[in-house]
Amino acid sequence: MATLGMSAADREAIEAFKRDVVEPSMTSLVILDFWAEWCGPCKALAPVLEKVAADYADKGVVLAKVNVDEQKMIAAQFRVQSIPTVYALFQGQLVADLTQARSESQLKQMLDQILRQLPIQGAADKMHEDIAPLIAMGEEVLEAGDVERALSIFGQLVEMAPEDADVVGGLARAMVKAGRVDEAEALLSQLPPEKAKETPVARAQAAIALAREAAPVDDLGPLRAKVAANADDHEARFELAGGLMAAGDRDGAADNLLEIIARDREWNDGAARQRLLKLLEVVGLEDPWVREQRRRLSALLFT
Secondary structure (H helix, E strand, O other): OOOOOOHHHHHHHHHHHHHHHHHHHOOOOOEEEEEEEOOOHHHHHHHHHHHHHHOOOOOOOOOOOEEEEOOHHHHHHOOOOOOEEEEEEEOEEEEEEEOOOOHHHHHHHHHHHHHHHHHOOOOHHHHHHHHHHHHHHHHHHHHHHHHHHHHHHHHHHHOOOOOEEEEEEEEHHHHOOOOHHHOOOOOOOOOOOOOOOHHHHHHHHHHHHHHHHHOOOOOOOHHHHHHOOOOOOOHHHHHHHHHHHHHHOHHHHHHHHHHHHHOOOOOOOOOHHHHHHHHHHHOOOOOOOOOHHHHHHHHHHHO
C-alpha cells in the first residue's frame, strides 16, 4: 500500500496493519475480521472467531480485527462493502473468503481445507517434529514388550504435548498392554473431538475395544485341545484367538481368525473378520506384518 500523500493517521493505520496482519501472515494463516461497534451480526460472530482462532493457534492460525469505522482506508483496500466480512490471508495475500462460515463447525471445516493446502507449521507441528525421535523410541520399546518403559516415555511426552495424537495414542496403547484399560479410555476421552478422528487415536481405540473383547485366558490348553479335536469348533477357536491376542501372540491370533474365515467367513456375522481387522488397526496399517495379514485375508475373500 502506497503512503504518499496520506494523512498521518492513515499512514499510522497502514503501518499498524503491516505489523499486526501482513507480517504475521508470512508464517501464519491470519483470519481477518472486518467489523464495527454498531454491527449486531459482527458481535454475534466475534466469539465464534475468537474460539476457533484459539483452538487453531497451535496450527498456525491467528485472528486480526479491522474496525471499518476507524480504519476506512484498510477496508477500502479490501473492497469491503458489508460487514461482517471475514478473509483468510497468507503471506500477505487473500487466500479465502470465510464470510459465509457463521458457525464453529463451518469455520473449522473451511480452515482445515485451507491448512491442508498451505505450508504452515504451527507450534504443535514444530513440537511434534522436535519430539518425533522420542515418539519412535516409545513405539519401539512398546513393540519390544517393555511396557513399563513405554509408559514412562509416553508419560513424559504427554506432559510436553498433551494433545499430540501420536503421543496420546501411544500412551493409551501402553496403558492397555499394562491392563489399565479404563485409564486408557479416560485419557482418550479428554482429547478434542477433531483429534479423535486421527489414526493414532483410532489405533488406541481399537486396542481398547480388543482388550474388552479378548480377555486373558489363564490356560489355553483346553481351548487348543477343543480346536484339535474339532477344527470346525469356531467358538472355541475364536476364544483361543482372543486368548492368544491377550497374551501378545498376534501370529497365533491371526492364524486362528483366518482359519475361521477360511472355513466359514460369515460365522457369527463375520466376527472373525471384524476382530482381525481391529487387530490389524492396532498394530498399524503400514506395518509389514499387517500388510502380510491383509494379503492373506484378501486371498481368502476374493478367491
